Amino acid sequence: MRQLKALITGSGGLVGSACVRLLARKGWDVVGLDNDMRQVFFGAQGSTARVIEAFSREEPRYRHHPMDIRDREGVRDLIRSERPDFIIHTAAQPSHDKAAAIAYEDFDINAVGTLNLLVAARDYCADSPICFTSTNKVYGDRPNELSLTEFGSRYDYTDGRTGIDETMPIDQTLHSLFGASKVAADVLCQEFGRYFDMPVGVFRCGCITGPQHAAVELHGFLAYIVRCAVHRLDYTIYGYKGKQVRDQIHSDDVASLFFAFYNAPRCGEVYNLGGGRENSISILETIDALREMGFALNHKQEQMHRKGDHICYISDLAKIKSHFPGWRIEHNVAHIISDMARHNYDSM
Numbered sequence: 001m002r003q004l005k006a007l008i009t010g011s012g013g014l015v016g017s018a019c020v021r022l023l024a025r026k027g028w029d030v031v032g033l034d035n036d037m038r039q040v041f042f043g044a045q046g047s048t049a050r051v052i053e054a055f056s057r058e059e060p061r062y063r064h065h066p067m068d069i070r071d072r073e074g075v076r077d078l079i080r081s082e083r084p085d086f087i088i089h090t091a092a093q094p095s096h097d098k099a100a101a102i103a104y105e106d107f108d109i110n111a112v113g114t115l116n117l118l119v120a121a122r123d124y125c126a127d128s129p130i131c132f133t134s135t136n137k138v139y140g141d142r143p144n145e146l147s148l149t150e151f152g153s154r155y156d157y158t159d160g161r162t163g164i165d166e167t168m169p170i171d172q173t174l175h176s177l178f179g180a181s182k183v184a185a186d187v188l189c190q191e192f193g194r195y196f197d198m199p200v201g202v203f204r205c206g207c208i209t210g211p212q213h214a215a216v217e218l219h220g221f222l223a224y225i226v227r228c229a230v231h232r233l234d235y236t237i238y239g240y241k242g243k244q245v246r247d248q249i250h251s252d253d254v255a256s257l258f259f260a261f262y263n264a265p266r267c268g269e270v271y272n273l274g275g276g277r278e279n280s281i282s283i284l285e286t287i288d289a290l291r292e293m294g295f296a297l298n299h300k301q302e303q304m305h306r307k308g309d310h311i312c313y314i315s316d317l318a319k320i321k322s323h324f325p326g327w328r329i330e331h332n333v334a335h336i337i338s339d340m341a342r343h344n345y346d347s348m
């Protein structure tokens with residue numbers, strides 16, 4: 001049997017590293033591309049260098065390229081020489097708050113970097129499935145236009161819907177510059193799927209998390225709040241009374257879905273990907289769960305919400321479940337929180 005090979009961009013990051021581990025475990029050769037730009041965005045706390053060091057010790061099937069996704073010729077050379085059977089593209093500037101301060105870098109990395117990868121893939125491995133990590137921020141503020149009901153500790157949809165599906169329009173709403181650069185990349189990926197018949201899947205992710213998340217205040221809500229509780233750091237809630245809701249998905253569940261896509265790819269298909277209703281949780285509910293685990297959080301409430309923040313975002317997973325009936329969420333949100341708390345406690 002031919003040895004299979006994957007290219008994973010952002011291989012040191014939360015999602016990329018989960019994909020490296022999954023594919024290496026399945027016997028694939030894995031080529032990683034990551035220049036630890038996360039350290040440049042968020043400082044030493046956000047660095048993913050330790051993850052890459054661990055791969056060089058623990059994953060003999062892993063080879064690393066500290067390349068910038070903006071290096072167009074470098075990306076072309078890499079794909080021409082490696083000809084991967086599968087590409088997972090996660091390298092990105094991931095924070096919508098950060099994007100406003102670094103508008104050029106944000107667009108060059110998120111949008112143009114994605115184009116660099118797509119054109120090279122079209123030219124050298126057009127039949128290899130590609131998974132692109134898009135974001136629910138492509139819907140901009142539109143989810144906030146849905147009628148919401150306020151409950152004691154959370155908001156929820158008044159019309160009783162399970163969650164938000166892929167039919168929600170993406171334009172004529174406020175996105176943040178991050179949302180806009182991801183819209184560009186999202187539509188480019190769809191276009192390479194539809195125009196060039198390439199097997200590209202676009203996954204509009206909500207809150208992805210996991211114990212190894214190098215969380216910082218501007219990116220990685222759940223991991224950051226757990227870290228604050230365990231390390232007794234002050235936490236600030238911005239707006240919506242702490243009743244804002246997110247559905248949380250573990251990075252390993254994202255990786256297993258991408259593998260399901262590799263086995264049953266479609267051209268230019270778009271999916272909303274999150275933990276779904278069962279894994280949805282508000283900030284107040286998270287604080288309660290942490291308190292029950294013995295980690296009372298010192299927090300204060302700012303009235304002003306973050307610009308472009310969703311009040312209630314829960315992914316409707318119906319399309320994913322119909323296209324990939326064998327895939328399911330393995331990590332529930334209570335387990336994710338206790339796992340992260342233990343991980344933080346052990347590393348104190």
Ligand SMILES: NC(=O)c1ccc[n+]([C@@H]2O[C@H](COP(=O)([O-])OP(=O)(O)OC[C@H]3O[C@@H](n4cnc5c(N)ncnc54)[C@H](O)[C@@H]3O)[C@@H](O)[C@H]2O)c1
Pocket residue numbers: 009010011012013014015016033034035036037038039048067068069070089090091092093094109113133134135136204205206207208209214220
């Ligand atoms: N984590 C989430 O909650 C979430 C939610 C929605 C969408 N997403 C998307 O999923 C993807 C992965 O997210 P994540 O949480 O794993 O992010 P992450 O920040 O943990 O990982 C991204 C990796 O990409 C690398 N990178 C950044 N710029 C680069 C560049 N110019 N060249 C090469 N490497 C570069 C970083 O060093 C980092 O290791 C991103 O595209 C993000 O927009 C994430």
